[in-house]
Structures are given as C-alpha cells and as structure tokens.
Ligand SMILES: Nc1nc2c(ncn2[C@@H]2O[C@H](COP(=O)(O)OP(=O)(O)O)[C@@H](O)[C@H]2O)c(=O)[nH]1
C-alpha cells in the first residue's frame with residue numbers, strides 16, 4: 159500500500175526479484191483491460207481519467223478472479239485493496255500475512271509523477287530523474303516508445319491524493335488493528351528498500367542469485 163507514486167510498483171519489482179512472489183498490480187490490470195476495451199476496462203476508464211477510484215465491486219471482482227489463477231503460489235498485491243470494503247472482501251476470500259505501507263510525503267510524490275514514463279504493454283516504469291531508460295523515450299527491452307500516463311497530469315494527481323486521504327488511509331487503520339501493518343517512511347526508494355528487504359527476509363527466503371539487496 160501507499161499513495162499514488164509512493165513507489166509501490168518499484169518496490170514490488172524488487173520484492174519479486176528477491177522473493178519470487180507472483181505479482182498482481184491493480185493499476186496494470188486495469189490499464190490492460192482498458193487497452194483491450196473489455197467490459198471492465200470501459201467502466202474503469204472514466205473513473206481513472208478523473209482521478210477517482212474505480213467502484214469497489216468492479217475492482218474486487220477483477221482482482222478476485224485473477225487471484226484464483228495464482229492460488230497455489232504466494233502472491234503480492236500492489237494497489238489493492240484501496241478502500242475498507244475492498245479489504246473486507248479480500249479478507250473473506252484469503253488470509254493476508256503482511257501489509258507493507260510506503261509512507262512517502264505528498265510533496266515528493268507530486269514531483270515524481272510528472273517525471274514518470276511507462277511502457278504500456280509490459281507495465282515497466284521509468285522516471286526521467288530516478289530510473290531513466292537507456293534511450294530517452296524508448297523502452298529498454300522492446301525498443302517501443304514510452305508514454306506518460308494521462309492520470310499523471312498535476313490536477314489529476316491532486317485528485318488521486320485526495321481520494322487516497324479519504325478512502326485509502328482508513329485501510330491502514332484496518333490492517334493496523336489486525337496487527338499485520340508494517341509502515342516504511344521516507345522520501346527515497348533506495349533508502350526505504352533495505353528496510354522492506356530486511357522485514358521480508360524474516361518471512362520468506364531470498365531466492366535471487368544476487369547478493370546485494372540494495373541493487374535493483
Ligand atoms: N526521484 C525518485 N523517483 C522515484 C523513486 N522511487 C520511485 N520513483 C519513480 O517515481 C514514480 C512512481 O513510482 P511507482 O513505483 O510507479 O509508484 P506507484 O504509483 O506507487 O506504483 C516512477 O516514475 C518511479 O520510477 C525515488 O526514490 N526517487
């Protein structure tokens with residue numbers, strides 16, 4: 159969990175690399191559905207463009223449907239749940255072991271999101287300052303063009319941060335009360351990551367070949 163732009167996708171990538179979990183990102187899933195113009199995608203589009211959350215029943219159905227396929231593997235959810243009703247629906251279906259909360263100040267986030275570029279087909283994320291592609295505007299692996307997300311416009315970012323305050327912050331209390339919330343605060347992913355890594359090492363074996371936990 160964490161506000162938009164707090165580094166959920168970036169930290170998720172590192173977690174996958176080290177701990178071999180299956181990853182499900184609600185944002186990536188919604189963007190794939192929008193590109194394919196599925197029923198879910200068409201509903202989601204108007205909400206996302208306005209910086210609003212997609213209705214609980216829509217996103218919950220989508221996520222639970224996907225999780226069925228991952229049933230046999232340990233998984234990492236990124237961007238879901240974002241409201242208390244979503245958290246309650248998830249609890250009915252699965253037991254959540256740990257919730258990682260990235261607590262990054264809003265001022266830091268606003269700067270980051272104007273510099274975010276993505277490769278839509280894979281969900282790969284770049285940042286012109288923090289993690290630039292090898293060639294400006296081009297995905298490292300496919301050579302395809304990068305795009306900026308429509309909802310990363312400054313006015314839409316403000317709406318998303320507001321939605322986070324109102325609807326998502328209560329989810330932190332929900333998990334704190336259950337005793338599974340771990341909060342990591344800071345302004346730089348590279349400083350937050352070693353703490354997340356150390357925490358997860360107490361729960362899961364590191365299956366990566368690499369020794370340096372600080373490397374991407
Ligand atoms: N400047 C800076 N950018 C970062 C840092 N960590 C992540 N980013 C970038 O900030 C943007 C948001 O990160 P992302 O992982 O997509 O956040 P999410 O929206 O929570 O999934 C992306 O462009 C990242 O590359 C950091 O420590 N410093």
Ligand SMILES: Nc1ncnc2c1ncn2[C@@H]1O[C@H](COP(=O)(O)OP(=O)(O)O)[C@@H](O)[C@H]1O
Nearest residue numbers: 162163184185206210211212217237238239240
């Ligand atoms: N769990 C969710 N509930 C409702 N809407 C969601 C959820 N996850 C993603 N969305 C929608 O997709 C948009 C993009 O989500 P995401 O890619 O996770 O971006 P970010 O973390 O940068 O806000 C959100 O602004 C919201 O409209």
